[in-house]
Amino acid sequence: MACKFYLYKGMGRKAENGHPWIYTTEIEGYDGTYENGDIVEVYNFKGSFIGKGYVNDVSKITIRMMTRDIDEEIDENFFRKRLYNAWEYRKKIIDTSSCRFLFGEADFIPGLIIDKYEDYYVIQSLALGIDRYKDIIVKILQEDFAAKGVYERSDVKVRKLEGMEQTKGFLTDSFDTIVQITENGVKYNVDIENGQKTGFFLDQKENRHAIHRICKNADVLDCFTHTGSFALNAGIAGAKSVLGLDISQLAVDEATRNAELNGISDVVKFECHNAFDVLHQWVKEGRKYDVVILDPPAFTKSRSTINSAVRGYKEINLRGLKMVKPGGFLVTCSCSHFMNPELFKETIADAAKDARRMLRQVEFRTQSSDHPILWNSDESYYLKFYIFQVV
Structure with a gap:
């Protein structure tokens, strides 16, 4: 009972x-x-x-x-049904060669993330209850979804709030954890063992594609480039030149390798800089770009640090705006749930006012549709993405 x-x-x-x-x-x-x-x-x-x-x-x-069904048992059949429903949804709405296969609460399995990279799957357990079912999940992925291998990336701080240790490792026989994927025509080597999150930021897939039309024949600056995904999309789209910046030399090295993988090293370059510092310097020097992309990490992961996050978002957008040529484009994002859409909008507006630039909104987007937003769970909504023309 x-x-x-x-x-x-x-x-x-x-x-x-x-x-x-x-x-x-x-x-x-x-x-x-x-x-x-x-x-x-x-x-x-x-x-x-x-x-x-x-x-x-x-x-x-x-x-x-x-x-919500008192008679429904939480057993292997339950998880098989939930995984099938998640997969059928994604087959309808997105390229599934690599995608978020299951998005926790928004796919009605709280605390569980599953990402698919070609034929390899990465799972992340964020809650104690789901840990009990990992073996069942792995079995279903192998038997029903042809998983060649499954790796666990439960090396996240939030597990401490559940009284759990961080953990990572193979849940099947070992395999090469560098997996090559193709997204929007761009090739990447994804490090599912040591890369950020589960190896790659899948949530920006459709947003990366959205910048293609504004980057053709453009000089592009991509700040917080990580392993180069926006920069590489700009290069593939026909940019004249692309410079990607990241504070991590490891990320810059990986991004450079990804440019080589795509045969666009002559157009897409990467440098190791603190974006806040170098943009301040480059504004003074009068550098200008046709497109400036700002995709920073979450400046806040709690309500208590929202004010400092607002200052960070305003500062980086102010500097980015000053570097956009008249008639050029600003692409700007926030991946923090706590930076709500209205606050993010106000922060960008304040930055534009101080930069004495006018913004003409081209597009507003959220996370890719394999990261669905469940209206009954506003925590599932976190990514805000704007494209503006700067006049």
Whole structure:
């Protein structure tokens, strides 16, 4: 018999409307016994069933909901059905040669990320409850989705909030963890063992393609280039020249190799710089580009650091705007959930005012559609992406 949790009066309305998390502060009590990681049932203060999910009282997110059907068992068939649904969705909406195969709560398996790089899969477990099912997930990926190998990248700090250790390694027989993928006609060598996130930033796939039409015959500056993805897309699209900047020499070296892989090293170059410092210097020198791309890391990962993040986003956009030729284009992004769309918009507007430039919006986009935004879970919405003409 599953342990039953009951919520305080006035609590749980978001959960009843589809939000997948139950917080510690919402729980009045429970009947029965449980171990962390167990599947438990959740009821509102009236005793009406809300759903079932796995529990972890170490985490502020005490219960993560898996199903709203009291009779649905959380077993191998459950995970097979969820994975099939995720795959069928992606086959309809995106190139699936490499993509996010499963996006946690937005695909109704909380705490689990699965990324697909050609025939190899990387999984990331962000919650204690899902760790119990890793063997089942790997089995399904091999048997039903022809996975040649599966690697775990659960080496993320958020696991500490769940009372879990960071971990990474092979979940199948070992294989070469440098996997070559092709996206938007651009080839990349993806390091799934040591690369950022699970090896690559798949969430910008469609946004990278969106810059192609503005980069033809353009001089392009790509800041925070990481392994060069926006810069390489600009080069493939027919840019006259592309310079990518990153503070990490390792990233610059990898980006340079990716340029060589695509045969565009004569056009696409990379240099190791702190973008904040060097843009300040280059503005003074009067350097100008047809297209400036700003894709910084998340300046904030919590509500407590939003103010400093706003200052960071304003400063980098101010400097970027000053380097765009009249009639040129600014591409600017924020990948922080806590930098909400309205605040990001206001921050860019403030930067434009101080730079004495006018912005004409060409396009606003979010994360690629293999990272779906679940309206019942606003945490699934994090990426904001603008293209502006600067006049």
